[in-house]
Amino acid sequence: MSSEDALRIQNLNLSYGTERVVENVNLRLKPGSLVGIVGPNGAGKSTLIKAIAGAKEPDSGTIVICGEKGRLGRKSLTYVPQRGEVDWDFPITAEEVVRQGRFAHVGLLRRFGGEDNAAVANALNAVAMTELRHRQIGELSGGQQQRVFLARALAQGGEVFLMDEPFAGVDAATEKAIVEVLRALRDAGKTVVVVHHDLVTVSDYFDDLVLLNRTIIAQGPTAEVFTPENMRETYGGNLAIFERRDVIAAVE
Numbered sequence: 001m002s003s004e005d006a007l008r009i010q011n012l013n014l015s016y017g018t019e020r021v022v023e024n025v026n027l028r029l030k031p032g033s034l035v036g037i038v039g040p041n042g043a044g045k046s047t048l049i050k051a052i053a054g055a056k057e058p059d060s061g062t063i064v065i066c067g068e069k070g071r072l073g074r075k076s077l078t079y080v081p082q083r084g085e086v087d088w089d090f091p092i093t094a095e096e097v098v099r100q101g102r103f104a105h106v107g108l109l110r111r112f113g114g115e116d117n118a119a120v121a122n123a124l125n126a127v128a129m130t131e132l133r134h135r136q137i138g139e140l141s142g143g144q145q146q147r148v149f150l151a152r153a154l155a156q157g158g159e160v161f162l163m164d165e166p167f168a169g170v171d172a173a174t175e176k177a178i179v180e181v182l183r184a185l186r187d188a189g190k191t192v193v194v195v196h197h198d199l200v201t202v203s204d205y206f207d208d209l210v211l212l213n214r215t216i217i218a219q220g221p222t223a224e225v226f227t228p229e230n231m232r233e234t235y236g237g238n239l240a241i242f243e244r245r246d247v248i249a250a251v252e
Contacts (some may be wrong), residue, residue, distance in 0.1 A: 005064070006031045006160050006191035007052070012061030014047050017072060021047050023215045025061070029193065029208075031159065034186040034224070036196045036206035040235050043213045045195045046082065049164050052193075053079040066159050075104070078158040081185045082165050088138040095133035100122050123154035126181060132251050143174030161185060161192045168197070171231035179205055202226055 002204065007029040010051060014022035022044040029035055040212075050056040050064055054074050065073030065213050078101075101123070102116045124130045127147040137145060146166060153161060158171050167175050186207070202209065209225040211217040211234040218230045 004031070005029065006033070006066055007063075007216070009052070010064075012013075012043065012051065012063065013059040014051055014056060014189075015059050016047075020059075022051070022101045022212075025212075025216055027210065027216065028221065029191050030161075031191055032048045032186055033208055034182055034192045034194070034206055036194050036202055036207045037210045037212055038196055038199065038234070039212040043184055043234075046164050049079070049162050049193070049195055053077065053162055055079075066223040066242055077157040078153045078156045078161045079168060080161070083142065083145060083149075083169060086137075086149070088145065088147070089108075090138075091135050091136060093134050093136055094144075094151075095120065095124065097137060097148050098151045098155050101152040101157075108207065118152075119155045119157070123151040125153055126184075126252065127151045127177060132146040142173070144168040146170050147174060147177065150181060153244060154181070159190055162189060163192070163194045165197065167196050167201075199231070202221065237239065246247060 005028050005054040007027065009025055012022060012025040013020065021042075025048065038047070039045055042082045045219070047056055051058055052065070054071070062069065063073070066076040067073075067168075068076070098120050102112065102119060105119075106112055106116055122132070124133050127143065127150050128153060129147050132140065132144060135149060140148065148164065148170075150163075153163075161182075166178055170178070173200050182194065182205075185192050194206070196205070203226060206222050208220060209222045210219045211225060211230055213236075217234045
């Protein structure tokens with residue numbers, strides 16, 4: 001296997017109790033790629049992302065990030081969880097959330113320097129949240145909250161970005177802004193992996209696609225993978241597929 005892989009997963013198995021939720025996953029992603037992970041509810045998408053981020057212990061298999069395993073590899077990784085996993089009542093401002101992204105850079109004493117302050121300011125500006133930086137996060141709309149956590153990821157930096165349903169519950173303007181940031185990261189040579197559920201936008205958003213239902217059904221360039229046959233195999237009888245020119249729309 002090539003040491004140039006940004007992310008390499010080999011024979012990965014994940015369970016909750018006695019239930020196997022991810023089985024024999026093998027995946028290789030290159031730098032400079034924007035990748036969508038798509039599959040039905042309960043397919044193991046979020047569990048896979050958590051395992052890559054180190055929040056879920058594998059039953060077996062290996063995860064290598066930028067040539068390193070374990071904690072060393074995760075130094076190159078940034079993780080944006082689902083909004084539902086965040087305590088929005090916690091007394092912290094938008095700017096303080098973004099500053100958390102710099103903690104790995106400033107060490108235990110958390111003495112911020114000019115580079116750290118600039119990274120926070122630039123990240124807030126990139127998601128158009130500078131004017132709201134002093135708001136408590138619970139006072140923000142769903143779209144604004146997602147922008148804040150995206151800004152934290154930008155401030156943290158790294159080579160591999162994991163995002164679990166970043167478009168869930170956000171307005172159209174925020175979705176467009178997030179897509180622009182993800183494309184900029186890809187163009188800067190980063191690897192961006194996004195758990196996604198809206199099949200209508202898949203072809204527009206992602207260069208590559210991973211279809212997951214406990215195991216990988218198909219992976220590769222979106223234009224090759226996003227086919228009616230693969231979608232039927234991924235979603236089984238839970239999906240009705242309608243073809244309209246290049247768009248595959250899904251209705252559960």
